[in-house]
Each structure stands twice: as C-alpha cells, then as structure tokens.
Amino acid sequence: MWIDCHLHISAHWQRPDQIDDLVKEYRRVVDHVWAIGAPPPHTAGNPIVLRASRAHPGFFIPFACVDFSRPVSQIDRFRALGFKGLKVLCANGPLGSERAMPYYRRAQKLGMPVVFHTGSVPAPDPARPGLGVLTDYHPVELEKIARACPDLYMVALHGGGFFWREALAVALGSKNRRIYLALGDFDSAAGMHLDNLAAWDMAGLVQDRIVAGLDYPFAASLCGEPKPFTPTALVLPAVQKTALLAARLEIRLGTAWRDAVMGGNARRFETLAGLITQGERLP
Numbered sequence: 416m417w418i419d420c421h422l423h424i425s426a427h428w429q430r431p432d433q434i435d436d437l438v439k440e441y442r443r444v445v446d447h448v449w450a451i452g453a454p455p456p457h458t459a460g461n462p463i464v465l466r467a468s469r470a471h472p473g474f475f476i477p478f479a480c481v482d483f484s485r486p487v488s489q490i491d492r493f494r495a496l497g498f499k500g501l502k503v504l505c506a507n508g509p510l511g512s513e514r515a516m517p518y519y520r521r522a523q524k525l526g527m528p529v530v531f532h533t534g535s536v537p538a539p540d541p542a543r544p545g546l547g548v549l550t551d552y553h554p555v556e557l558e559k560i561a562r563a564c565p566d567l568y569m570v571a572l573h574g575g576g577f578f579w580r581e582a583l584a585v586a587l588g589s590k591n592r593r594i595y596l597a598l599g600d601f602d603s604a605a606g607m608h609l610d611n612l613a614a615w616d617m618a619g620l621v622q623d624r625i626v627a628g629l630d631y632p633f634a635a636s637l638c639g640e641p642k643p644f645t646p647t648a649l650v651l652p653a654v655q656k657t658a659l660l661a662a663r664l665e666i667r668l669g670t671a672w673r674d675a676v677m678g679g680n681a682r683r684f685e686t687l688a689g690l691i692t693q694g695e696r697l698p
C-alpha cells in the first residue's frame with residue numbers, strides 16, 4: 416500500500432463526515448497521507464488539518480502552513496499543537512532568502528521536516544491561477560537552505576515543476592542527502608512529471624529520494640474538473656490517480672521503482688525526519 420506525501424483537505428469537502436468518506440475512499444489505495452495545510456479558497460487551513468489528523472491519527476500526518484508575515488514562534492506553537500511538519504507555500508520572496516532562514520532554523524531545531532511548493536507560482540487565489548514561472552520557487556533555493564540547515568529534512572513538492580531538471584541537479588549534486596523530490600501532479604502542462612518519467616529513470620541515482628505526492632484535490636481536477644463539480648466528484652479521481660501513477664511507474668520504470676517511489680522512500684523519510692517517532696506505528 417502506498418503513501419501520498421502531498422494531500423490537502425478540500426475547502427469544499429471538510430466537514431467531519433466528509434473527511435470520514437475521503438479517508439474511507441483513499442484507504443483503498445494508500446496506507447496514509449501527509450495532510451498539508453494551505454490557505455483558502457481551494458484548500459483548508461491548519462485548524463481543519465489538525466482536526467482531521469486528530470480524528471484519523473493513523474491516516475493523516477499533519478503539516479502546518481507557515482505564514483512568513485508572522486513571527487517564527489508560530490512554529491513552536493504548531494509543534495505543541497501536534498503538527499509533525501511544515502509547509503512553505505510562499506516565503507514572501509525566494510524560498511531560501513535570508514529573511515526566511517530563521518523559520519527553517521527553528522524547524523530544524525524542533526525536528527520538523529519542511530515541504531516546499533517548487534517550480535511554479537502557487538495558486539491560492541482564483542484570480543491568479545498559478546502555474547506561471549517565478550524565480551522565487553527555484554529548487555536551487557533548497558540547496559541554500561540545506562547549507563544553512565544541514566540537518567533539516569526537505570521535500571520539493573512538484574519535484575521542481577517547470578524546473579524539474581534543476582531539481583534533479585540539486586538532488587544529485589548536493590552533498591545533503593536530506594533533500595527529497597515529490598512526484599505526482601502529473602496531468603498538468605509541460606514541465607510536470609508524467610512526460611518526464613524517462614528523465615527520472617535516467618537519474619536512477621536519486622531513486623531513493625523520490626516520493627509520491629498527488630496534491631489532492633488539485634490532482635483530481637487537473638485533468639478537467641469533474642462535471643458537475645461536486646465535492647463527491649473529487650474523491651474518487653484522486654484515488655484513481657494514485658492507482659494510475661503506480662501503474663505508470665511500474666510500466667515505465669519497473670516494480671522496484673514503483674514500490675520505492677510510492678511507499679518505501681516515504682517510509683524511510685518518515686523515520687529519518689521524525690515524522691513518526693519510535694514506538695508509533697501507522698497502519
């Protein structure tokens with residue numbers, strides 16, 4: 416069974432009974448997921464993620480979205496509340512700027528891994544649909560962070576997106592083995608991953624640091640929004656896409672790759688990065 420390292424709770428599908436349904440559906444294909452707080456309007460924020468993870472502690476590993484306009488001490492609060500990791504959607508500038516570094520130092524100190532939006536403009540606002548290119552989100556920013564925080568575990572969500580070659584170069588070239596890449600949102604335009612699987616294959620050297628993260632509910636709607644666009648219509652496509660990604664990986668790269676990317680690597684990351692503490696066992 417697989418692990419999905421990049422799931423948001425849909426803002427349109429966040430009632431406790433709806434979350435129960437999502438968990439039931441998603442459990443058909445995954446053991447558990449990393450549930451990542453993100454701002455409205457599409458996705459639910461940190462409080463809903465926390466509530467869901469408390470209701471389903473074996474299923475959701477909660478990540479809190481960092482607000483760089485607020486003090487670093489928010490990270491201590493996230494930790495105390497039970498968040499295991501952090502999400503950086505937008506650092507109000509380059510991801511690896513000096514201004515952002517105190518936040519990462521705090522995360523490192525508290526043993527909280529950080530997942531980053533990389534490779535494109537994020538789309539928290541319907542008026543700004545995202546997917547354009549902005550240098551703030553270059554994967555090489557993670558290399559800067561790794562130099563300042565050598566013990567910090569990081570994941571480049573979207574695997575570097577439009578800059579996927581650069582992400583591979585960072586993962587390959589960095590002495591830091593704590594930088595992982597997440598593969599998954601494979602239906603979007605050029606630069607995202609399905610078309611680039613052959614390149615990932617050539618880069619078999621980073622095979623042990625690639626994880627799967629589908630970016631539900633966005634993944635579910637990238638192929639064309641389900642019509643009618645109802646919350647229920649979002650759940651099943653996400654499940655199907657997880658299964659589809661596994662199948663594509665198997666066909667293109669073989670079962671060892673598939674098993675590593677879809678579960679084994681994330682499991683190792685979870686132990687190394689402290690997402691799962693000793694004695695704790697996820698299903």
Ligand SMILES: [Zn+2]
Nearest residue numbers: 421423453630
């Ligand atoms: Zn996301």
